[in-house]
Amino acid sequence: MTNSPKVMIETVNLHKSFGKLHVLQGVSNQIREGECVSIIGPSGGGKSTYLRCLNMLETPEEGQIFVEGVEITGKKVDINKHRQKMGMVFQLFNVFPHLTVKENVTMAPVLLKKKTRQEADEMAMSLLARVGLAEKADEHPGRLSGGQKQRLAIVRALAMEPDMMLFDEPTSALDPEMVGEVLNVIRDLLKSGMTTVIVTHEMGFAKEVSDRVLFMDKGVIAEEGSPAEIFGNPQNARTREFLSKVLY
Amino acid sequence: MSFETICSNIVKIMGEYWYIFLVKGVGITLLLSAITVAFGAILGSLFALAKMSRIPPLRWLVNIIVEVVRGTPILLQLYIGYFIVPQLLPFMEVSDFTSIAVALVINSAAYVSEIIRSGIQAVDRGQTEAARSLGLNGGQTMLRVVLPQAVKNILPALGNEFVTMIKETSLASTFYIGDLMTSYLAVKGRTYLALECQLIVGAIYFVLTFTLSKLIGLYERRLKSHD
Numbered sequence: 155m156t157n158s159p160k161v162m163i164e165t166v167n168l169h170k171s172f173g174k175l176h177v178l179q180g181v182s183n184q185i186r187e188g189e190c191v192s193i194i195g196p197s198g199g200g201k202s203t204y205l206r207c208l209n210m211l212e213t214p215e216e217g218q219i220f221v222e223g224v225e226i227t228g229k230k231v232d233i234n235k236h237r238q239k240m241g242m243v244f245q246l247f248n249v250f251p252h253l254t255v256k257e258n259v260t261m262a263p264v265l266l267k268k269k270t271r272q273e274a275d276e277m278a279m280s281l282l283a284r285v286g287l288a289e290k291a292d293e294h295p296g297r298l299s300g301g302q303k304q305r306l307a308i309v310r311a312l313a314m315e316p317d318m319m320l321f322d323e324p325t326s327a328l329d330p331e332m333v334g335e336v337l338n339v340i341r342d343l344l345k346s347g348m349t350t351v352i353v354t355h356e357m358g359f360a361k362e363v364s365d366r367v368l369f370m371d372k373g374v375i376a377e378e379g380s381p382a383e384i385f386g387n388p389q390n391a392r393t394r395e396f397l398s399k400v401l402y
Numbered sequence: 403m404s405f406e407t408i409c410s411n412i413v414k415i416m417g418e419y420w421y422i423f424l425v426k427g428v429g430i431t432l433l434l435s436a437i438t439v440a441f442g443a444i445l446g447s448l449f450a451l452a453k454m455s456r457i458p459p460l461r462w463l464v465n466i467i468v469e470v471v472r473g474t475p476i477l478l479q480l481y482i483g484y485f486i487v488p489q490l491l492p493f494m495e496v497s498d499f500t501s502i503a504v505a506l507v508i509n510s511a512a513y514v515s516e517i518i519r520s521g522i523q524a525v526d527r528g529q530t531e532a533a534r535s536l537g538l539n540g541g542q543t544m545l546r547v548v549l550p551q552a553v554k555n556i557l558p559a560l561g562n563e564f565v566t567m568i569k570e571t572s573l574a575s576t577f578y579i580g581d582l583m584t585s586y587l588a589v590k591g592r593t594y595l596a597l598e599c600q601l602i603v604g605a606i607y608f609v610l611t612f613t614l615s616k617l618i619g620l621y622e623r624r625l626k627s628h629d
């Protein structure tokens with residue numbers, strides 16, 4: 155990260171409130187190409203809200219967001235175009251129950267004219283095979299396990315060939331025995347050099363895969379650093395307190 | 403009057419007037435209910451869209467229509483339709499049946515708009531977020547993700563609306579438009595056997611609504627098992 159590749163996502167002084175609740179209180183950060191950034195912190199600290207601002211699922215009241223140099227908080231931006239470049243994976247999977255597994259993957263690329271039907275089908279099958287879901291292609295996701303649903307959700311996002319991926323606690327809703335299979339898919343993705351932001355409570359995973367860890371608390375990034383710095387030698391008292399609770 | 407007399411009267415009446423009850427009466431009742439629900443669903447969808455629209459006056463207008471329809475007796479609405487619809491369309495011959503159907507359609511649309519709106523809003527918000535995060539715009543999300551799922555909530559409720567309408571259309575007999583309740587009035591007028599005719603018509607209504615409800619229940623269970 156030292157020879158600074160291009161900045162993929164930059165946020166400047168983001169503020170977001172829900173009614174009287176001031177959830178983001180000035181968040182600034184830069185995420186560079188190929189970087190894997192983990193966001194950790196106590197519940198309610200604003201991690202999800204921050205992540206959801208990055209692709210404008212939440213609209214910040216104040217501050218700016220730049221994606222690949224374009225200000226997406228600006229007035230005349232076609233946000234749909236930018237979202238195509240930013241895959242998102244949700245805690246509760248949000249796979250489409252009325253479509254088959256394969257259609258879940260092909261719907262967006264075909265509808266948004268990124269691919270012909272046939273190209274999309276071929277890509278879907280190879281992506282599904284990569285995450286071990288090829289035999290399920292023609293089933294509806296209702297029958298899949300949580301881990302399978304989440305792998306499908308990841309593949310659905312990848313089918314748009316995004317430049318970056320956003321994960322919001324992708325394993326929190328899973329039974330323990332399924333966490334590993336989903337983390338493996340994410341590990342694979344990281345090997346390919348995908349720019350990734352991941353909100354997670356899996357401290358071991360964050361430590362293992364991240365280039366940088368953000369500790370968010372009370373609506374600000376209270377501390378940031380390499381995994382070694384954050385997990386090995388946290389400077390902030392709140393970081394230390396949080397880690398002592400989750401690690402032991 | 404003994405039980406046997408009633409039974410034999412019923413048999414006699416049915417022998418003579420079965421056509422009026424089972425073909426004409428049932429036919430017109432089902433036709434009127436089907437027209438009401440079908441056009442009510444179309445108009446109701448437009449109402450539902452208006453209710454969820456970003457244009458405040460449109461929302462207000464539809465909300466006023468819906469509240470007025472829900473807050474006044476349906477029989478009164480039929481009277482108003484009966485007198486007003488022909489006057490609104492002076493250049494054409496409007497039958498009583500049409501006037502009543504128009505009033506019923508507006509009544510049904512008011513209720514159906516609520517069914518559709520809540521059916522759409524019952525679809526998990528995460529579905530919309532997932533679709534938008536892929537880059538679909540609002541319209542594409544509605545058409546490809548939300549509506550196909552909302553239909554599963556809406557169709558059974560529309561079926562129940564049909565069952566309700568089968569009963570509500572009996573009010574149209576006030577204007578002798580030939581529905582099942584009109585058959586009752588006609589046959590009672592000729593035979594002077596009120597109770598027997600009531601039992602016959604009641605049984606027919608019950609068989610219609612009961613069968614339909616069961617069919618809807620079956621369909622609903624099939625939809626559920628698909629998820």
Ligand SMILES: Nc1ncnc2c1ncn2[C@@H]1O[C@H](COP(=O)(O)OP(=O)(O)OP(=O)(O)O)[C@@H](O)[C@H]1O
Binds near residue numbers: 175177195196199202
């Ligand atoms: N749509 C919303 N409307 C109202 N309040 C909200 C909304 N979304 C989040 N909040 C509130 O904002 C605060 C921050 O929420 P957020 O989901 O960002 O926290 P988080 O750090 O992701 O927590 P967790 O670890 O529990 O997921 C919480 O108090 C939450 O209740």
Ligand SMILES: [Mg+2]
Binds near residue numbers: 201
């Ligand atoms: Mg969260």
